[in-house]
Amino acid sequence: MKTSDFYFDLPQERIAQEPLENRDESRLLVMDKESGQTQHKIFKDIVSYLKEGDVLVLNNTRVLPARIIGEKIPTGGKIEFLLLKRVEMDTWQVMVKPGKRAKIGSSFSFGDGRLKAYVIDISDEGTRIVRFEYEGVFETVLEELGSMPLPPYITHKLEDGERYQTVFSKHTGSAAAPTAGLHFTKELLEKIKGMGVQIAYVTLHVGLGTFRPVKVDDINDHKMHSEFYTVEKETADTINAAKKEGRRIIGVGTTSCRTLESACSEDGLIKEGSGWTDIFIYPGYSFKLVNGIITNFHLPESTLIMLVSAFSSRENVLNAYNEAVKMEYRFFSFGDAMLII
Known part of the structure; x- marks a missing residue:
């Protein structure tokens, strides 16, 4: 199957x-x-498609x-x-x-020396491995010196950084938001819980793969970058x-789906624990856990x-995407949503 098989005009x-x-x-x-x-709704109408006993799985990375x-x-x-x-x-x-300034052995200063960085290696794909020095708590220093890493296709300045966080974000570590979760409000989640839908959380810290396009013609030749995930016992048990019991498991976002499928054993049950996943899901893959996305x-x-084409079919998804373009849906991180079920 070719990468070009998944092209659509946007x-x-x-x-x-x-x-x-308003998120929802x-x-x-x-x-x-x-x-x-297809049907065309507003995101808060998601409650019409959920039912008692469903498990909604959210990625609570921050x-x-x-x-x-x-x-x-x-x-x-100057360096970024x-x-x-x-x-x-x-x-x-x-x-x-610019990468040319970051040779092995190079050192850099951020925030008038509050944070210093030393390049200790260069990876195969050209990223740098860097050791940081600072005083205090790293996340606190980063909160004060850093800014939100919006994707390159978003050119407008984001006034409120929390709008690129889900309302249920908890464990800091992602380079990008699990954007399907951005549509939920706390009120909507409470309404969903009140219907008898169970809410479960996994953590997958979104990494390099979000920023890298598929550069090979044959998708079988593409290699995903690894990302760290955690599934806690309560989530696994739920x-x-x-x-x-044959109840539906609905993954919110591709990151939740990849976590579930990575942590699932051959018997179709999920294991608690942490690890790295580079799972690449494309048509021909048979989902072991996920019943809706x-x-x-x-x-x-x-x-x-x-x-998402693997979950349905390439033809169905591309037809829906072309329909969404014609109906002027909003695309990508801050865009509209899709329920496949």
Whole structure:
């Protein structure tokens, strides 16, 4: 299967540049995963498609203010770091601009020396492995010096950084938001709980793969970057009970789906624990746990559109995407949502 098989024409004006004032008033395209038939709703109408006994699985990762701007020591040349994932306690994989300034052995200063960085290695794909030095708590220093790492297709300034966080975000570590979760309000989640739907949380820290396009012609040749995930015992117990009883498990976002499928054993049950996953889900994959997906509208030829195509079919998904373009849906991180069930 070719990367070009997942192309669709997306006008630039369909890319949402800022979030709606009310999270749950984005549009919702509902698609039957078998027939491909669609309905057009508002996100808060999601309650009409959920039922008692369902398990809704959310990714409670929290986005780091991972973009920091500083200067090279001793020349003072400007440098920008984007923190991608923690390798060890104070060692991170980062994207650097301009990269030519970040040779092994180079050192950099941020916030008048409050944070210092030393390049200790260069990875195969050109990112840097950096060791940080600072006083105090790293996350606190980053909160004060960093800014939200919005995707490159969002050119507008985000006035409120919390709008790029889900209302249930908890564990800091992502380089990007699990954007399907941005549509939920605390009130909507309470309403869903009141219907008898169980809410379960997994954690997957979104990393480098979010920023890298598929560059190979044959998707079988694409290699995903690894991301760290955690499934706690309470979540595993909730999901396994639903699985055994034949109740639906609905993943919110591709990150939740990838976590569930990564942590699922051959017997179809999920294991508690933490680990790294580089699972690449594309058509031909047989889902072991997920019965429904809530997701945003994704980039053409991306691993994300390949995942949702695997859940339904490439034809159904591309037809729905083309319909969404014609009906002027908003695409990508701050855009509208899709329920496939």
